[in-house]
Amino acid sequence: xxxxxxxxxxxxxxxxxxxxxxxxxxxxxxxxxxxxxxxxxxxxxxxxxxxxxxxxxxxxxxxxxxxxxxxxxxxxxxxxxxxxxxxxxxxxxxxxxxxxxxxxxxxxxxxxxxxxxxxxxxxxxxxxxxxxxxxxxxxxxxxxxxxxxxxxxxxxxxxxxxxxxxxxxxxxxxxxxxxxxxxxxxxxxxxxxxxxxxxxxxxxxxxxxxxxxxxxxxxxxxxxxxxxxxxxxxxxxxxxxxxxxxxxxxxxxxxxxxxxxxxxxxxxxxxxxxxxxxxxxxxxxxxxxxxxxxxxxxxxxxxxxxxxxxxxxxxxxxxxxxxxxxxxxxxxxxxxxxxxxxxxxxxxxxxxxxxxxxxxxxxxxxxxxxxxxxxxxxxxxxxxxxxxxxxxxxxxxxxxxxxxxxxxxx
Amino acid sequence: xxxxxxxxxxxxxxxxxxxxxxxxxxxxxxxxxxxxxxxxxxxxxxxxxxxxxxxxxxxxxxxxxxxxxxxxxxxxxxxxxxxxxxxxxxxxxxxxxxxxxxxxxxxxxxxxxxxxxxxxxxxxxxxxxxxxxxxxxxxxxxxxxxxxx
Numbered sequence: 001x002x003x004x005x006x007x008x009x010x011x012x013x014x015x016x017x018x019x020x021x022x023x024x025x026x027x028x029x030x031x032x033x034x035x036x037x038x039x040x041x042x043x044x045x046x047x048x049x050x051x052x053x054x055x056x057x058x059x060x061x062x063x064x065x066x067x068x069x070x071x072x073x074x075x076x077x078x079x080x081x082x083x084x085x086x087x088x089x090x091x092x093x094x095x096x097x098x099x100x101x102x103x104x105x106x107x108x109x110x111x112x113x114x115x116x117x118x119x120x121x122x123x124x125x126x127x128x129x130x131x132x133x134x135x136x137x138x139x140x141x142x143x144x145x146x147x148x149x150x151x152x153x154x155x156x157x158x159x160x161x162x163x164x165x166x167x168x169x170x171x172x173x174x175x176x177x178x179x180x181x182x183x184x185x186x187x188x189x190x191x192x193x194x195x196x197x198x199x200x201x202x203x204x205x206x207x208x209x210x211x212x213x214x215x216x217x218x219x220x221x222x223x224x225x226x227x228x229x230x231x232x233x234x235x236x237x238x239x240x241x242x243x244x245x246x247x248x249x250x251x252x253x254x255x256x257x258x259x260x261x262x263x264x265x266x267x268x269x270x271x272x273x274x275x276x277x278x279x280x281x282x283x284x285x286x287x288x289x290x291x292x293x294x295x296x297x298x299x300x301x302x303x304x305x306x307x308x309x310x311x312x313x314x315x316x317x318x319x320x321x322x323x324x325x326x327x328x329x330x331x332x333x334x335x336x337x338x339x340x341x342x343x344x345x346x347x348x349x350x351x352x353x354x355x356x357x358x359x360x361x362x363x364x365x366x367x368x369x370x371x372x373x374x375x376x377x378x379x380x381x382x383x384x385x386x387x388x389x390x391x392x393x394x395x396x397x398x399x400x401x402x403x404x405x406x407x408x409x410x
Numbered sequence: 411x412x413x414x415x416x417x418x419x420x421x422x423x424x425x426x427x428x429x430x431x432x433x434x435x436x437x438x439x440x441x442x443x444x445x446x447x448x449x450x451x452x453x454x455x456x457x458x459x460x461x462x463x464x465x466x467x468x469x470x471x472x473x474x475x476x477x478x479x480x481x482x483x484x485x486x487x488x489x490x491x492x493x494x495x496x497x498x499x500x501x502x503x504x505x506x507x508x509x510x511x512x513x514x515x516x517x518x519x520x521x522x523x524x525x526x527x528x529x530x531x532x533x534x535x536x537x538x539x540x541x542x543x544x545x546x547x548x549x550x551x552x553x554x555x556x557x558x559x
Contacts, residue, residue: 111477177559250552251460252453254489257482258461261468268473276478409450
C-alpha cells in the first residue's frame, strides 16, 4: 500500500509538476508555430528532469533531509542565498501563473472573467494546503490530471498528417515565415518548462515529508522514470494536437481557449470538458506544489520547522511564507497581466535561474558525507554534467533571445 | 580586482545596457520597424479572426458549450482590439508604410465587426453568415502576410 502511495506522489509530480501552465502554454504555442520541430527539446527536458529528480530524491531518501537544507550546509549561506533568491523568485512567479491558469480554466467553464476567480482560487488553495491531507491532495489532483490524456485521443482522432509531422521532428528547424531566433527562443522556453526549479524542491521535500529511506529508493526511481515521462507524453500530445489543428491554418496560440480547441474539434463537448478539467487539475496541482515549494525553500534556508504534515502552529513561519507566496501570486495577477504572458515571462526567468538550482544538486549528490556509497555513479555524473552545460547555455541565451525576438513575436 | 571595483564595472555595464535598451525602445520607428509592427498586427488579427471562425464552426457543429464560446470570442475580440489600437497608435514614417496601413486598416475594421457579429449571433443563419465573412477576412489577412513576409 505504501508503495502504491509513493507511486502516486510520482504521478502527481508528473501531472501537476511536469504538465503545468508552462508546459500547456509552451507546447501548444510551439506546436502551432513550429509543428513538432521542438520534439527533441521535450525529450531532452524529460531526460534532464528525470536525472536531477532522481538525484534529489536519492539525496533526500538516504540523508533524510531535503536538498535545499543540504545545499546551505554543504555550500554555505552565500551560495545557498543565491540559490534561494533565484528559485524563490521563479517559484512565486510560477505560483502566480498557475493561479492564473486555474482562473482561466474556470473562465472557460463558466465564462466568468478569470480575475474574479483568482481570489476564490487563492482562498481554496490556502484552505487545501492548511486543512486537507497530503495524500488526499495527491490522489485527487494526480488522478484528475490524468484526464489530459484526452489530448492523446484527440490527436489520434484528428487524422494527422503523420508523414509531415515525422519530417518536422526528424529535420528540425523553423518553417517558412519563422526565423532561427524565434525557434531557439521557443526551445529555451520549452526546456525551462520541463526543468522548472520547484519540481525538484517539491520532489525532494515531499520525499522527506513522506519519510522515505534508502529502502524507498527503488520506488523513488520508479516514480521518476515513470512519472516524468508520462508528463512528457501528455505535453507532447498537446504539441502534436496543436500542430495538427493550427499548423495548416498558420495560426498561433495565445489563449487557453485555443489550446483546448483541438479536443473540441476531435471529440466534441465531452472532449472539451475533459480538457478543461485537465487544465484545472494540472494547474491547481501545480499551484499547490509551487505554494508548498515557496515555504519549503525559505524555511529550509533559515532552518525553520517546516512541512505540510506538521500542524500549522508547529511550523508557523513555514505556513506564513506559504500564505505570503499566495498573496504575492494573487497581487501579480491583479495587475491584470495576462496569465499566459506571465507564464511566458516566468519561463524565461526560470531558464536564467536554472544553473542556480541544478549545480548545487549535482554537488550535494556527490558528497559521501551525506550519501555514503549512494553518491552519483559515472552515468549520473556524466548525464548531470552534460545537462549542466545545456542549462548554462539556456540561461545565458534566454534574455538576449527574449529581447531579439520580442518574446517570440518575431 | 577588489569587490568594489567589480561592483563598479557591473553597475556601469548595467547602466549602459539599460541606456541602450531605453534608446532602442524610445527612438522613432523607421520604415523597417513599422513593417515589423504591421506584420505583428496582421498576424494577431489573422489569429483572432481565424479563432473566431473556428469557434463559430464548432458552435454550428454543436462541438462546444456556451461559456467556452463566450470566453473564446472574448479573447479573440480583445486580441483584435489590441491589433487595431496598435495600428492607430503608431504613425507611418514614410509612403510605403502609409500604403501598408491603408491596406490593412479596412480589413481589421471589417474583421472586428464580423467577430462581433459571430459572438452576438442569435441563430444559426446569422452565425453562419458571420463565420463565412470571418473566413473571407482570414484569407485576405493570410494573403497580406504572405506578401509582406
